Amino acid sequence: MTLKRSAIAVLVGCAALVAVPPLAAEDAKADADSVRDRSISKTVAWRPKSAETILRDHPEHEKTQPYLTAEAFLMATYGVGQDEKLVSEALEILTTQAGKDRQDPVSEFYRGQVLAWTDQKEKARTAWQNAKQRAEALVKKNSRDGRAQYYLGASLVMLRQPVQARKALKKALKADWNKPMVDFQNGLSYFLQENWKAAKSSFDNVHELDPRYAHLYFYRGLAWDKLGQKDRLLDDLDQFVKLAPNSNEAKTARAILKR
Numbered sequence: 443m444t445l446k447r448s449a450i451a452v453l454v455g456c457a458a459l460v461a462v463p464p465l466a467a468e469d470a471k472a473d474a475d476s477v478r479d480r481s482i483s484k485t486v487a488w489r490p491k492s493a494e495t496i497l498r499d500h501p502e503h504e505k506t507q508p509y510l511t512a513e514a515f516l517m518a519t520y521g522v523g524q525d526e527k528l529v530s531e532a533l534e535i536l537t538t539q540a541g542k543d544r545q546d547p548v549s550e551f552y553r554g555q556v557l558a559w560t561d562q563k564e565k566a567r568t569a570w571q572n573a574k575q576r577a578e579a580l581v582k583k584n585s586r587d588g589r590a591q592y593y594l595g596a597s598l599v600m601l602r603q604p605v606q607a608r609k610a611l612k613k614a615l616k617a618d619w620n621k622p623m624v625d626f627q628n629g630l631s632y633f634l635q636e637n638w639k640a641a642k643s644s645f646d647n648v649h650e651l652d653p654r655y656a657h658l659y660f661y662r663g664l665a666w667d668k669l670g671q672k673d674r675l676l677d678d679l680d681q682f683v684k685l686a687p688n689s690n691e692a693k694t695a696r697a698i699l700k701r
Contacts, residue, residue: 474507475508477509478511483623489654497512508548510539511536511540513535514532515532515555517535518555523689536553540572545576548589554570559690567600585613595607595608599630599631602634604630621647621651622651625647626648626655629642629643629645629647629648629661636668638665639669657689659685660679660686660694663675663695666678683695
């Protein structure tokens with residue numbers, strides 16, 4: 443890993459000291475949001491090196507809340523299954539960033555993800571509930587906000603409300619939000635309802651757009667299993683383990699492959 447933990451800690455401490463004129467701050471935040479979105483899209487696909495490259499190419503935003511959120515989630519991805527201290531540090535940064543911008547659903551959503559990885563299920567649920575409420579507030583202001591619609595839908599998936607989730611995700615797609623991410627969440631929503639054909643179809647869509655989106659193989663593999671396609675289950679899980687060997691789900695995938 444090339445991210446420097448000491449530098450990240452300094453950035454967290456210094457972020458509040460940066461003084462920028464209001465208009466310039468808004469412009470910088472918009473740019474930083476874009477950098478965060480691009481980096482996170484790679485991180486959730488379990489392509490951390492690509493995510494890191496995006497962040498490294500934009501040092502002008504490294505003290506902003508969006509940048510630090512993306513960086514911390516990337517740290518957690520690097521650390522999960524390998525470095526508990528790094529994951530704990532990433533969680534601390536996400537908590538700090540979620541508190542700095544209480545309108546931002548992104549930091550809370552990924553704080554929930556890392557809490558789930560560390561088996562803090564109740565705290566994860568609370569974080570996702572917070573993310574949902576923040577996204578709802580943004581959607582109320584602007585229903586065409588694709589980012590807010592996505593994080594509303596994704597939070598509802600994590601809170602196991604699949605029907606409501608798909609309503610928000612549909613609006614995220616209409617706003618031309620990141621299609622692989624939306625299709626993946628749609629797939630999870632159908633997975634929750636045990637609609638295996640619809641889930642597989644959504645994961646197929648992800649595959650067409652980004653065949654290196656690691657977790658599509660895990661969940662599509664399980665859907666194949668429910669559809670009676672054992673060979674395809676094994677093929678997908680094998681590919682998943684190759685792409686995301688340190689993920690939490692990789693343990694389950696390896697256990698199935700050894701049967």
